[in-house]
Amino acid sequence: MSDFDGLRALVTGGASGIGRATAELLAERGARVAVLDLDPSSVEKPLTGHRADVTDDTSVREAVAAAATDLGGLDVLVNNAGIGARGTVEDNDDEEWRHVFDVNVLGMVRAARAALPHLRASAHAAIVNTCSVAATAGLPQRALYSATKGAVCSLTLAMAADHVREGIRVNCVNPGTVDTPWVARLLDAAPDPAAERAALRARQPTGRLVTAAEVAAAIAYLASPLSGATTGTALAVDGGIQGL
Numbered sequence: 174m175s176d177f178d179g180l181r182a183l184v185t186g187g188a189s190g191i192g193r194a195t196a197e198l199l200a201e202r203g204a205r206v207a208v209l210d211l212d213p214s215s216v217e218k219p220l221t222g223h224r225a226d227v228t229d230d231t232s233v234r235e236a237v238a239a240a241a242t243d244l245g246g247l248d249v250l251v252n253n254a255g256i257g258a259r260g261t262v263e264d265n266d267d268e269e270w271r272h273v274f275d276v277n278v279l280g281m282v283r284a285a286r287a288a289l290p291h292l293r294a295s296a297h298a299a300i301v302n303t304c305s306v307a308a309t310a311g312l313p314q315r316a317l318y319s320a321t322k323g324a325v326c327s328l329t330l331a332m333a334a335d336h337v338r339e340g341i342r343v344n345c346v347n348p349g350t351v352d353t354p355w356v357a358r359l360l361d362a363a364p365d366p367a368a369e370r371a372a373l374r375a376r377q378p379t380g381r382l383v384t385a386a387e388v389a390a391a392i393a394y395l396a397s398p399l400s401g402a403t404t405g406t407a408l409a410v411d412g413g414i415q416g417l
């Protein structure tokens with residue numbers, strides 16, 4: 174029997190990139206998995222898709238309740254939905270700051286609030302938040318995005334402390350630059366996408382981008398009883414970009 178058999182997991186932002194790779198990996202290993210996404214139309218069996226916008230508390234509550242009903246409860250919340258933002262503090266106005274915080278930080282708070290009553294009833298409850306190296310790396314042109322991910326890392330620690338005695342573990346992953354549709358869109362928007370891609374690869378100690386499957390494997394570990402003694406940690410999946 175695998176450590177994932179019988180686990181009931183909900184992955185936000187699970188229709189693309191890291192979330193999709195995570196939902197598929199958890200399902201392959203024997204978990205039952207639901208996806209919450211703005212556009213779940215591409216989600217295929219055995220995954221089930223639930224349409225919701227993490228900036229809308231009602232739609233999050235309804236999607237989490239529907240997923241918990243479908244799965245017969247919830248053991249795992251992968252809080253992954255997120256968006257990027259480029260620029261210095263002079264480039265993004267207040268409205269952009271509020272919107273990106275609304276998606277990247279409050280979106281995780283809303284999903285956690287809706288999931289916690291279900292997680293309390295689980296014998297193997299875990300929340301995994303998708304954070305980023307941006308939380309601690311001091312990246313140029315990423316003031317707003319980095320601030321949201323710094324908040325996610327702090328939120329992870331605080332939630333781990335609040336819920337450890339209820340048997341709910343809370344951890345996060347800190348990916349480096351991951352080859353996902355989002356990064357492909359950013360590169361395609363550059364004046365010379367091929368040169369931009371080569372420069373990005375050259376900045377990685379490993380000479381390549383991180384894959385979504387590699388981040389999914391780290392999330393799956395933190396979501397499963399395999400990491401039963403681990404809470405309040407940030408697991409880097411960044412090709413060594415911060416440590417080397």
Ligand code: NAD
Pocket residue numbers: 185186187188189190191192209210211212225226227228253254255256257276280303304305306347348349350351352353354355356
């Ligand atoms: P992606 O764009 O490929 O996938 C993001 C998914 O989230 C999409 O399916 C999208 O529909 C969904 N989503 C966005 N806004 C939403 C909302 N308001 N409500 C519900 N769903 C919403 O992106 P990705 O690269 O897989 O990123 C996933 C997470 O990983 C994000 O939190 C991102 O900050 C983080 N991350 C990505 C990288 C990277 O290099 N790609 C690096 C570090 C961290």
